Amino acid sequence: EPEVTQTPSHQVTQMGQEVILRCVPISNHLYFYWYRQILGQKVEFLVSFYNNEISEKSEIFDDQFSVERPDGSNFTLKIRSTKLEDSAMYFCASSDLANEQFFGPGTRLTVL
């Protein structure tokens, strides 16, 4: 069964460093998303991406964040200068025309 994959599963970084979180969506999907979940809190929408551009972004998705689909398979989330409060689980999701989003297993980002 096709699934969304994410790497790495756990990323530890120093405050101020850049991180890139990687996702491989399901191959025939057209819509891509990033969400995050701070420990003990609810899952929050960050950004949606379609046709090689951002469709919508939340207030959380400020200038420190960017997304890219560098090739036909990967979908990345970059945080330019990480802050302590960026520590969270980051989930990638993808969907086709049926409006069901499939989530990856997540990347746990720890900023020290």
Place this chain on the structure above:
Amino acid sequence: AQSVTQLGSHVSVSEGALVLLRCNYSSSVPPYLFWYVQYPNQGLQLLLKYTTGATLVKGINGFEAEFKKSETSFHLTKPSAHMSDAAEYFCAVSDRNRDDKIIFGKGTRLHILP
């Protein structure tokens, strides 16, 4: 704006007892509704969804939910709890556009008592 309210951050039921997790939503238009489950240290798995048609929706692992428009509710139930049901459950809503974001509730942690 859409929102989701889950009543009870923690719910405990005995093994074999009825599971009822409550969810109310707010939306200006009929939304899509979802329940996701998250096991410890794992990602989000879709339990069931309501898009259109029959208001009683059956999902995986014996769960079901009923969409009640008049009550703006989408409560999750399971007739008989199993130890393996212990997890975090998220109710969620999205608009009916294909690329619309999902808005999640704060989650309910389900504890199963032996």
